[in-house]
């Protein structure tokens with residue numbers, strides 16, 4: 506990092522390159538990086554997760570094992586080419602493990618999927634066939650999470666997940682387990698049901714040609730694919746800067762290292778949101794560019810440090826064993842950053858000025874349009890986009906239009922009218938007593 510003179514926000518120059526580009530392989534096709542490049546202020550994204558997680562892929566050696574024939578990590582995996590007729594063991598049931606198992610099940614002789622914790626599988630297709638995130642990511646649901654004890658919401662979530670298929674019967678998850686993940690995958694349950702993917706417990710050891718599992722069973726394996734996740738690292742930053750943040754919560758609003766002399770470094774995408782990370786990253790970028798351009802300002806360092814230490818204390822209280830993997834509530838976080846950027850919508854005020862819009866915003870999906878109604882980057886089409894999003898989501902399906910005489914619009918109108926007092930109370934309470942936006946990983950999306 507070099508400091509140059511001048512006025513305004515951009516006083517520091519960041520030299521990025523060399524080891525950053527040569528020392529890592531990205532999950533996307535290899536890109537050419539310049540040997541070194543200098544930028545006036547650096548907005549960096551660690552989301553390519555350069556290093557694979559714990560289960561070292563330095564060989565299939567574990568315990569007393571020798572070696573198995575082939576192994577790969579999800580980082581190297583591209584497609585099912587080369588897996589035809591093989592007996593494959595996929596280790597780890599995250600989104601990568603689910604996706605890769607399903608894809609391999611079409612060509613492999615057998616796919617074994619090894620899990621060490623509970624995983625709830627959710628379909629992208631939710632009530633009435635609408636996308637899951639449209640249905641679940643609403644201010645109304647957010648209000649319910651705020652209002653009701655988390656144990657009750659967890660129970661409701663488990664009940665909902667099990668209503669699709671019983672996760673215990675499929676060997677995926679038990680309502681009793683405190684640590685669990687949620688993944689999105691429509692096909693995995695069918696692959697398990699049809700036997701093309703077989704769930705197995707954690708691997709105890711490998712032998713020459715097989716894997717021995719913790720339940721004492723063993724299977725002959727040709728290829729092992731590690732889908733055990735990634736760790737964040739910033740090899741392109743100097744040690745002195747890297748040491749300023751251990752995890753996203755030691756950054757101001759999960760973005761800015763607070764101790765820097767000038768706000769010239771912003772980390773985009775270092776958040777695990779319960780909703781879309783892309784949408785969250787866009788919101789972060791809007792705020793960051795506002796700060797770089799001088800239209801938004803960061804508070805004094807003492808204030809930022811106080812905010813960070815408050816969040817870290819909340820983290821410590823949660824007793825989460827994996828602090829770095831905290832899930833952050835999507836709507837709380839979006840509203841918080843939107844507020845900093847001056848683009849947060851005032852739903853309660855809208856209830857008086859534009860009740861139709863306010864109710865749609867409260868009960869409908871918290872889509873990015875909601876943050877385009879006011880402030881910098883305001884879009885005149887945002888209101889109409891919010892009001893028409895349900896119909897537009899269905900538009901691509903209308904390739905064969907059928908007559909549906911039942912009219913649900915009047916009952917919906919009545920429902921909205923009855924919900925009006927609830928919205929008022931919700932808005933009031935949420936603005937008075939905001940809930941901490943982090944939730945422990947065990948709580949995941951619930």
Ligand SMILES: NC(=O)C1=CN([C@@H]2O[C@H](COP(=O)(O)OP(=O)(O)OC[C@H]3O[C@@H](n4cnc5c(N)ncnc54)[C@H](OP(=O)(O)O)[C@@H]3O)[C@@H](O)[C@H]2O)C=CC1
Pocket residue numbers: 558559560579596597598599600601602604620621622685686707732733734735
């Ligand atoms: N389609 C999409 O949108 C996709 C999104 N992604 C995203 O990319 C990110 C990375 O996902 P992913 O690669 O799946 O990684 P994750 O960290 O989400 O999952 C890793 C899995 O491996 C398990 N695991 C970790 N270490 C071990 C070990 N030593 N032994 C056995 N099991 C182990 C974990 O279990 P445990 O929980 O016990 O730690 C977990 O089940 C996530 O944010 C994910 O949502 C990834 C793929 C597709």
